[in-house]
Amino acid sequence: MIQEAARTRNPKSVTLSPQRRAPIAPSRNFRDAAPMISPPLRIGDRLIAPGERVNVNLPLPSLYTQSPVFLPLQVMHGHRPGPCLFVTAAVHGDEINGVEIIRRLMEWHALRHLRGTLLAVPVVNVYGFVRQSRYLPDRRDLNRSFPGSETGSLAARVAFTLVREVVERATHGIDLHTGAIHRDNLPQVRANLDADGDGALALARVFGAPVILNADLRDGSLRAEAAARGVPVLVYEAGEALRFDELAIRAGLRGVQCVMRHLGMIKGVGLRRGPNAAAPVVARSSLWVRAHQSGVLRSLTPLGSRVAHGDRLGIITDPFRNTEDPVEAPVSGVVIGRTNLPLVTEGEALYHIARFGRPQAAARTVERFQSELDPDADLDPESGPPIV
Ligand SMILES: [Zn+2]
Numbered sequence: 054m055i056q057e058a059a060r061t062r063n064p065k066s067v068t069l070s071p072q073r074r075a076p077i078a079p080s081r082n083f084r085d086a087a088p089m090i091s092p093p094l095r096i097g098d099r100l101i102a103p104g105e106r107v108n109v110n111l112p113l114p115s116l117y118t119q120s121p122v123f124l125p126l127q128v129m130h131g132h133r134p135g136p137c138l139f140v141t142a143a144v145h146g147d148e149i150n151g152v153e154i155i156r157r158l159m160e161w162h163a164l165r166h167l168r169g170t171l172l173a174v175p176v177v178n179v180y181g182f183v184r185q186s187r188y189l190p191d192r193r194d195l196n197r198s199f200p201g202s203e204t205g206s207l208a209a210r211v212a213f214t215l216v217r218e219v220v221e222r223a224t225h226g227i228d229l230h231t232g233a234i235h236r237d238n239l240p241q242v243r244a245n246l247d248a249d250g251d252g253a254l255a256l257a258r259v260f261g262a263p264v265i266l267n268a269d270l271r272d273g274s275l276r277a278e279a280a281a282r283g284v285p286v287l288v289y290e291a292g293e294a295l296r297f298d299e300l301a302i303r304a305g306l307r308g309v310q311c312v313m314r315h316l317g318m319i320k321g322v323g324l325r326r327g328p329n330a331a332a333p334v335v336a337r338s339s340l341w342v343r344a345h346q347s348g349v350l351r352s353l354t355p356l357g358s359r360v361a362h363g364d365r366l367g368i369i370t371d372p373f374r375n376t377e378d379p380v381e382a383p384v385s386g387v388v389i390g391r392t393n394l395p396l397v398t399e400g401e402a403l404y405h406i407a408r409f410g411r412p413q414a415a416a417r418t419v420e421r422f423q424s425e426l427d428p429d430a431d432l433d434p435e436s437g438p439p440i441v
Contacts, residue, residue, distance in 0.1 A: 091134045094170060096126065096218055104132040111214050113179065114207060122180070124214055127159055127173040135169025136316045139219045140309055142174070142229040144196050144275060146181015146188070147294040151229025153440070154305040161310065169318045172219050178211065185295060187233065197271070199278035216278060225256070225316060226279050226286035227309055231301070232293050235394035236402075239356045239387075239419065240291035240304040243268035243276075246335065253285040258333055259315040260287055260308035263357075263422035264389055264407060264415070265335045287312070293393060299428040299439045307426075331421040334414065336407035339389065344369060344397040346378055351395070354404065357423060358388045359416030366404050369397065384408055387415050 091103040099109050110123035140158065142151025155175040158164075164171065176182045178195045188194055193208035201212025220226065232238040241264040244253040257265045268288070270277040279286040289308060291301030313319045344350070348369040354360065360382040367380045380403060390405030397403065409415040428439040 090132060091130060091170070094128070094130045094222070096128060096172075096222070101128055101130045103130055105130050111218055113211060113214060124174070124179060124211070124218075125176065126219070127155075127171075127175070129159075129164055129167055129171040129173070131167035131169050131171075131318070133168045135167075135318050136224040137170040137172065137222055138313060138316065138318065139172040139174065139223040139226045140229065141177050141215070141219070141226070141275065143176040143178055143182050144228060145194075145230060145233075145294070146176075146178040146184065146186050147234060148187070148229075148231040149182075149295065150231050150292045150298055150301050150305065151289075152176060152182075153297060153302050154229055154309065157302070157306050158309055163310075163319045166320070167318055168320070169224075169316070170222075171313075171318070172223060174215070174219060177215060180207070180211075187294065196275060197273035199273050199275050212275075212278075215275070220275075220279050220282065220284060223279070223284050225312070226275075226284055227260075227312060228275050228286055228288050229305055230288060230290045231296075231298075232290065232390055234294040235392055237293045237298075237356055237391055237393050238290045238301075238405075239264060239389040240289070240301050240422075241266050241389055241407075242308070242333070243288040243290060245270055245280075246337070253280075253287060256285060256287050256312055256315070259311050260289065261311050261333060262289065262291070262304055262308055263331065263333055263419045264387070265333050266339060266389070266407060267335070267337055297440045299441065300423065300426050302440065303426045303428070304422070331418040331425075334409055334418045336386075336389075336409055336415075339386070339405060339407040340384065341390075341402040342366065342380060342383060342404040342406060344380070344399055344401045344403055347397065347399045348372070348378070349395050350380070350392070350397045350403065352391065352403075354388055354391070356388055356391055357416075357419040359386075359412055359419075360388060360406065361385045361412075380404070382406060385412050387412060387419060 094101040106129045109126045113122045115121045152175045155173050189208045195208050198208035198212045201209040240262040242257045242262045244257040246267040276286040292298030348371050352367040354366045362385045364382045365379045369378045386406040386408040389407045
């Protein structure tokens with residue numbers, strides 16, 4: 054985000070000098086120290102007092118037009134000590150549902166009684182965000198560039214700044230993503246279930262998205278880098294790039310709120326989950342069904358559908374010869390991702406199917422979840438009218 058766009062209505066905005074590096078506050082030791090009041094928190098060259106809420110603009114390399122660029126942080130440093138949670142969005146610059154999730158989160162009244170520290174980064178990849186692109190201007194993927202370095206590529210420098218100022222201070226993290234462009238994801242949380250030494254699975258269950266997907270750590274990702282530092286990070290995936298999706302936004306906001314309450318950062322606040330709220334279902338594996346020929350796809354299967362082996366998911370047609378070629382499900386499961394673009398090339402990923410031990414129960418969970426967060430039901434007057 055360039056400097057003008059980074060201004061918010063919060064008057065306590067501060068811009069840091071790029072030359073100065075701040076010492077790291079020992080926020081992870083809150084249990085040992087157990088003071089009644091949080092110690093001040095240093096980010097960049099800014100000292101943040103307990104109870105303060107400030108915007109901090111961390112300097113990044115400027116544009117070639119000489120416009121300065123900053124990484125904007127919203128810091129809420131509670132009076133009382135507690136966990137330090139970071140929430141990041143738009144690590145891929147075109148994935149914007151998380152930007153809106155963080156906007157709503159920062160308006161949550163309960164934050165006035167925050168215990169611990171919330172570090173919100175609504176737009177991590179500011180260069181991609183202003184270009185409406187997943188990548189950096191040098192075409193690198195920021196989520197393959199961690200931990201980064203001070204002297205590396207542009208992506209490496211952004212990653213380095215985020216790690217130094219945010220990840221190193223955190224005890225927990227939530228990284229908000231969407232599907233890629235023209236691809237829609239059912240709200241889901243990714244966690245490594247096979248090597249869960251860091252408690253990410255417990256957090257994933259608390260988050261409450263309908264599906265938890267077993268996903269290995271990827272080299273260079275924010276999640277992998279944080280995990281290597283002992284900071285469990287949930288990756289939330291919901292909706293499509295460059296689009297707002299009200300259900301995905303509501304589910305993400307509620308998920309972050311549930312995690313904060315679980316961590317003891319917020320107390321005595323209802324979570325607006327109904328008494329029949331479904332527990333998330335865990336998928337052990339998933340696969341993408343790919344186009345076996347090029348053509349125009351007529352999709353017959355919405356997100357969240359339960360499919361059985363051999364079911365017809367869609368039909369690829371040849372607009373020049375009136376041929377039809379069905380796309381069939383190679384396994385049973387629930388469709389948790391799909392393409393929204395009917396123009397497909399052979400080999401292209403069309404449907405993402407998650408496999409469950411009990412697919413029927415998984416499908417019921419998804420249905421209950423969708424009706425619980427139905428944008429037509431006014432569940433959250435604090436968030437304002439739904440985006441439609
Ligand atoms: Zn992403």
